[in-house]
Amino acid sequence: MLKRLLAAVGILVVLGAAAAAGGYVYWQSRLQAPLALDEPALYQVPAGAGFNQVVGQLEAEGIIDDAWAFQLLARVQPERVPRLRVGEYRLTPGMSGLEMIALLGSNNVVTYALTLPEGRTFSQLRDLLDNAPKLEHRTLGMSDDEIMTLLDREGVFPEGWFFPDTYRYHLGMSDVDILRQALARMERILDEVWAERADNLTVESPYEALIMASLIERETGAPEERREIAGVFKRRMEQGMRLQTDPTVIYGMGERYEGRITRADLREATPYNTYVINGMPPTPIAMPGRASLEAAVDPLPGDTLYFVSRGDGTHQFSRTLREHNNAVNRYIRNR
The missing domain is CATH 3.30.1490.480 (Endolytic murein transglycosylase)
Structure with a gap:
């Protein structure tokens, strides 16, 4: 009788072990099953x-x-x-x-890309951030001053301080994260560029170089022209001439600008209108890229003092006012 009982217990143990093993195998198969x-x-x-x-x-x-x-x-x-x-x-x-x-x-x-193009203003940058999908929009409704305070730059005017590039982000990140990255990159690159500056510059500080770079950025998209435009600006400042660059007029007009500037606009006294003020405007007018920053601290030597758009993205440079007026007649008035 005892032998039969022990045999039955043994069978039950074996069956239980087999069932447990089978259950374990089934469990593992469910973990390994394809989605x-x-x-x-x-x-x-x-x-x-x-x-x-x-x-x-x-x-x-x-x-x-x-x-x-x-x-x-x-x-x-x-x-x-x-x-x-x-x-x-x-x-x-x-x-x-x-x-x-x-x-x-x-x-x-999963990440997403947001491109901040060169030459855009801080206002345009904010529009890009506000419309970026999957990004938490923490700065909506904030003033520019409130944003800079949030970025630990209280009292700093935001224009120009955010490096234009393509930034990647993922769900859970916010516009503040992008702004922090862009701000840190601009500060780092500006320091690098300033450390490699040429001698005898008219710009006297990294911030002035940032302002100059923004003017260069807004004047041309042709890489080969940036240093020459920087050279024109440098020589005009050295000779006490006004910079007379249209993008500063446009920036000073703000939201009133509708695609063209008039002679009255050129005469309007704004803090940014370089047809009226001496030297550079008080702040940058856009986000400059690295090439414009490098041009601002390494102007091309030469004797040109004027330039005018050819209408194809490049400019005609001139040494004298007579040459410049001829170029204006050719490329502007005739067109």
Whole structure:
């Protein structure tokens, strides 16, 4: 009788072990099962979401079939469950559940690009930020002064201080993050460029170089002209001539500018109108790129004092007023 009992117990133990082994194999198979996707899909890990909440949502959205398998994993093998990171992730067909969980705890979030073009104003930069998708818009409704205070630059006029480039961001980042990056880059690059400046400049500080670079940036998009335009500005300042650059007139007009400037605009006394004021305007008028910054601190030597647009993005440079007037007749009045 005892032998039969022991045999029965043994059989039960074997069956239990087999069932446990089978259950373990099935559990692992559910963890390794491919996602129920026919095409790539984006999934967003929301802020503050716990692991069980996320896998429950994934099951509800039909991306995985067995949330219980992952919830069990978190209970019995928590070391295999990464800390999830807020953001968007690209899930692909064929990816297993375990691969997906590893992805949701990685830095491989979906990113977006925002380009801040050279020559734009701070107002235009703000418009770009306000319309950037997936970006938290913390600065909406703030004044420029409030933004600079938020960036730890209280009292600094924002124009020109943000480096134009393409910046990448992901869900969870804000416009303040982009502004901090652009500000830090401009400060760093301006310091680098100023350290390599030429001798005998008319600009006397990094900030004056930033102002000059903004004028150069707004005057030309032709790379080969930047140093020559810087040279014209340098020589005019040395000879006590006014800079007489149209972009400063336009900047001083603000929102009144509608695509053209008149003789009355050229005579209007604004702090920025270099047809009226001596020297440079009090602040930058746009965001200059590195090439314009480098030109501002390394003007091209020469004897030209004037330039006029040819209408194709380049300029005709002249040494004398007579040459300049002839160029104006050729490229402006005749056109």
